[in-house]
Amino acid sequence: MERYQRHVITHEGHPVAAPLADASVDAVLGAALAHVGGDGGRLLDLGCGEAAWPLRALAARPSARAVGVDVNGEALAAAARAAERAGVAGRLALHEGTVADYTADEPFDAVLCVGSTHAFGGLLAALTAARAHLAPGGCVVVGEGFWERPPTPAALAALDAAAEDYADLGNTVELVLTDGWAPVFGHTSSLAEWDDYEWRWTGNLTRWVLDHADHPGAAEALETATAHRAGWLGGYRGVLGFVTLVLRAAR
Numbered sequence: 001m002e003r004y005q006r007h008v009i010t011h012e013g014h015p016v017a018a019p020l021a022d023a024s025v026d027a028v029l030g031a032a033l034a035h036v037g038g039d040g041g042r043l044l045d046l047g048c049g050e051a052a053w054p055l056r057a058l059a060a061r062p063s064a065r066a067v068g069v070d071v072n073g074e075a076l077a078a079a080a081r082a083a084e085r086a087g088v089a090g091r092l093a094l095h096e097g098t099v100a101d102y103t104a105d106e107p108f109d110a111v112l113c114v115g116s117t118h119a120f121g122g123l124l125a126a127l128t129a130a131r132a133h134l135a136p137g138g139c140v141v142v143g144e145g146f147w148e149r150p151p152t153p154a155a156l157a158a159l160d161a162a163a164e165d166y167a168d169l170g171n172t173v174e175l176v177l178t179d180g181w182a183p184v185f186g187h188t189s190s191l192a193e194w195d196d197y198e199w200r201w202t203g204n205l206t207r208w209v210l211d212h213a214d215h216p217g218a219a220e221a222l223e224t225a226t227a228h229r230a231g232w233l234g235g236y237r238g239v240l241g242f243v244t245l246v247l248r249a250a251r
C-alpha cells in the first residue's frame with residue numbers, strides 16, 4: 001500500500017494528524033487566535049498535511065486567511081477539496097514544497113507546526129523558522145513529542161527513535177524558554193487522546209483489510225496494523241507524550 005493511502009485510511013475520523021481531541025484542537029486554536037483582533041488574522045501552517053488546523057481556523061474566522069505548506073501534493077489536493085466543500089477555498093493558499101524553502105512577502109499572526117518539527121530537523125530549528133515568519137505580537141503553535149517516562153528499549157524500537165530525540169516535558173519547555181519564547185497556552189495530550197488516536201489508526205487499517213480482503217496490499221496492511229498496535233501497547237504507550245504549545249516571542 002502506498003504510504004499516503006495508508007495515512008488517509010489510518011487518520012480517517014480523527015480531527016488532526018496528532019493525538020488531540022476535537023475540543024483540544026479548538027482550545028489551542030482559540031488561544032492562538034485570541035490575540036488577533038476582529039474575525040481575521042493571517043495563519044501559516046508549516047507541514048500542514050490536509051490543512052485540518054487552518055481549515056478549522058478559517059471556518060471560525062470569516063475574514064482570516066491562511067497558507068499551508070507541505071511536500072505531499074496528495075495531502076494538499078485533499079486540503080483543497082475540503083476547502084471547496086467548506087466554502088473557504090478563496091482564503092486558503094496551498095504551497096507544495098519543503099517547509100525550509102518556503103518564503104513569504106508578509107509575516108503571519110500565527111505560525112503552526114504541529115507534528116511536523118521533524119521537517120526542520122527538530123523543535124528548535126522549527127521555532128527558528130517560525131520566528132522568521134512571525135508578525136510582531138504574533139504566536140507560534142508547535143506540537144512536539146516528549147518522554148512521559150524514560151524510554152524503554154521496546155518503546156525506542158517501536159518508534160524507531162533514539163532517547164535523545166526528545167526530552168521530558170519540563171526540559172522540553174525549558175528548551176523553549178531558553179530559546180526566547182513565552183508559553184501563553186499549552187495542551188498536554190492525555191492518555192485517552194493517545195489511545196483514541198492509536199485505536200483509530202490501527203482499527204481503521206484493520207477494518208480496511210477486512211473490507212478489502214482481495215486487495216494485493218491487504219496482507220501487508222494487516223501486518224502493519226498488527227505490528228503498530230503491538231509496538232504501541234507493548235512499547236510506547238504512556239511513554240511518548242505530546243504537547244502543543246502556544247508561544248509568543250519573549251525577546
Ligand SMILES: C[S@@+](CC[C@H](N)C(=O)[O-])C[C@H]1O[C@@H](n2cnc3c(N)ncnc32)[C@H](O)[C@@H]1O
Pocket residue numbers: 016017018046047048049050051052053069070071072075097098099100113114115116118119120
Ligand atoms: C504528522 S503530519 C502533521 C500534519 C498537520 N500538521 C496536522 O497536525 O494535522 C506531518 C506532515 O509534515 C509533512 N512534511 C514532512 N516533511 C516535510 C518537509 N520537509 N516539508 C514540508 N512538509 C513536510 C508531511 O507530508 C505531513 O503532511
